[in-house]
Amino acid sequence: MAEKHIQGKIVAVCGKGGVGKTAFTTMLTRVLRDDPETGRLLVVDADPAMGLLYALGVDTSRSIGAVREKILEAAEKGTAGEKAEVAEQLDYLILNALQEAEGFSYLAMGHMNAKGCFCSVNDLLHDSLAQLVNQFDTILIDGEAGIEQINRQVTDHVNTLLLVTDSSFRGQQTVKTIEKLVADGYVPACERMGVVLNRIPGDESSNKDLKKVFNLPVYGFIPFDSEVEQFDRRGESLMKLPEGNAALRAVRATIAAVNASER
Numbered sequence: 001m002a003e004k005h006i007q008g009k010i011v012a013v014c015g016k017g018g019v020g021k022t023a024f025t026t027m028l029t030r031v032l033r034d035d036p037e038t039g040r041l042l043v044v045d046a047d048p049a050m051g052l053l054y055a056l057g058v059d060t061s062r063s064i065g066a067v068r069e070k071i072l073e074a075a076e077k078g079t080a081g082e083k084a085e086v087a088e089q090l091d092y093l094i095l096n097a098l099q100e101a102e103g104f105s106y107l108a109m110g111h112m113n114a115k116g117c118f119c120s121v122n123d124l125l126h127d128s129l130a131q132l133v134n135q136f137d138t139i140l141i142d143g144e145a146g147i148e149q150i151n152r153q154v155t156d157h158v159n160t161l162l163l164v165t166d167s168s169f170r171g172q173q174t175v176k177t178i179e180k181l182v183a184d185g186y187v188p189a190c191e192r193m194g195v196v197l198n199r200i201p202g203d204e205s206s207n208k209d210l211k212k213v214f215n216l217p218v219y220g221f222i223p224f225d226s227e228v229e230q231f232d233r234r235g236e237s238l239m240k241l242p243e244g245n246a247a248l249r250a251v252r253a254t255i256a257a258v259n260a261s262e263r
């Protein structure tokens with residue numbers, strides 16, 4: 001596997017609410033799943049709203065947040081024996097939150113901050129999660145709007161950060177804000193960071209001005225796609241999009257652009 005390829009690495013998808021992070025992550029999953037270079041693929045939903053499972057067509061309600069609740073409960077009410085038992089079971093509980101799907105594994109973070117900051121519990125989880133993540137070759141993370149969440153909860157390290165925006169001014173501004181957070185060292189630097197334009201009406205040539213807005217490389221141009229819109233409207237998994245779908249084609253081109261880029 002080429003060292004700088006997106007496959008075999010940790011890829012995080014961020015951007016303003018509603019710009020299409022989940023749709024894009026799902027289409028990335030679809031393309032990467034079918035690529036032998038990807039190896040073992042883990043897809044992580046880092047958004048507490050946990051919407052990714054519908055787009056992926058995964059059937060589970062388990063999450064790391066639920067494991068965390070269980071530990072907290074034992075810590076608050078449990079006897080010493082019960083506490084020790086939960087601590088011993090931690091790796092098992094986390095493994096149990098993992099859902100096997102067709103050609104990839106899925107993990108939802110769920111609500112992690114529901115009961116304030118319990119740093120020791122978060123540290124425990126963090127270590128167990130790190131071990132789990134290590135067992136995979138390619139890790140795809142569907143984030144919330146900010147990137148801090150991802151770093152705190154899922155991994156300390158991101159290789160490729162993809163900032164998704166639609167054509168809206170506020171979407172563009174969020175990309176710039178995240179870029180600045182990374183530049184100012186609020187989160188560990190990622191090796192590679194670029195923009196993915198999504199749900200853009202019209203073709204690439206009629207949107208040249210949009211590409212010029214960013215200081216970052218623009219890796220992807222995903223058009224507005226009525227099939228994506230209809231699948232989501234019906235609650236049908238985007239993993240079932242037909243092979244020739246235009247948005248999927250654009251996602252393949254995006255991966256190629258990332259892989260061709262310098263780090």
Ligand SMILES: Nc1ncnc2c1ncn2[C@@H]1O[C@H](COP(=O)(O)OP(=O)(O)OP(=O)(O)O)[C@@H](O)[C@H]1O
Nearest residue numbers: 017018019020021022023199223224225228229232
């Ligand atoms: N390329 C596209 N073409 C058409 N519709 C799209 C496209 N990408 C996303 N959408 C639609 O835009 C809406 C928002 O997408 P999505 O849920 O993926 O955004 P999100 O960034 O994950 O939102 P949130 O911040 O709430 O998690 C959905 O209805 C989805 O079907």
Ligand SMILES: [Mg+2]
Nearest residue numbers: 021022047051
């Ligand atoms: Mg989402």
